[in-house]
Amino acid sequence: MAGLFRRNPEDDFKKTYDALSDAVFRFCLMRTSDREQALDLTQETFLRFWNELSKNKNIKNRRAFLFTVARNLVIDSYRKKKSLSLESVLVEGSEDKHESLAFDAKIEINSEADNLKRSINALDDIYRDAVYLRCVEEMKPKEIALVIGQSVNVVSVRISRGLSLLRKLMHYDK
């Protein structure tokens, strides 16, 4: 039905923006701990979404598409930060600058959410996104599999192991 009578792409874009911009922003903020950077990454995610939509490409699962783009942008920003911090240490011999670029910068969110964010970010790369998307965004393993490019079985195992590691990190296993 949707394929037969597609909305115009601008309306489609705005509807998706209204529905998912907060979730994409939250993901970027939880991962970067920097509101300005999270805003930039969210905006860039939607620009890329429009680039696909405007070419009349059929995006079956918008949420999975947006999280995939946002995740890749976050990973790229980490790489840039790492190379930038290495350069600043080499050039100025200062470790303070390196510390100032640490990813666990404080953000203004409530204590329990902050504790959760820190613990999720402390998880190994392979568990982090699967656990976040399952717990906070309440996505199903099938949808998470699309975002992280792994099979549903792999995702289910990562969620299960990641959650038990998270409980240990948050001292909830005692």
Next chain:
Amino acid sequence: MTNKLFSQGVKEAQRITLTAGEKQSMLAHLNAYLKEHPAEPRKFNLFSFLKSLLSFI
């Protein structure tokens, strides 16, 4: 108790949103981008039309 704290953390995290100002400002920027990069005209594709028709039936 511990599960309660975890759920509380999740609920608080889920409440993190863009402010109304941030949302509007970003939308304004995106709208400007949409105008600069309009959508390509949709081409009629018989195969995808038939596929959609079949899935509809």
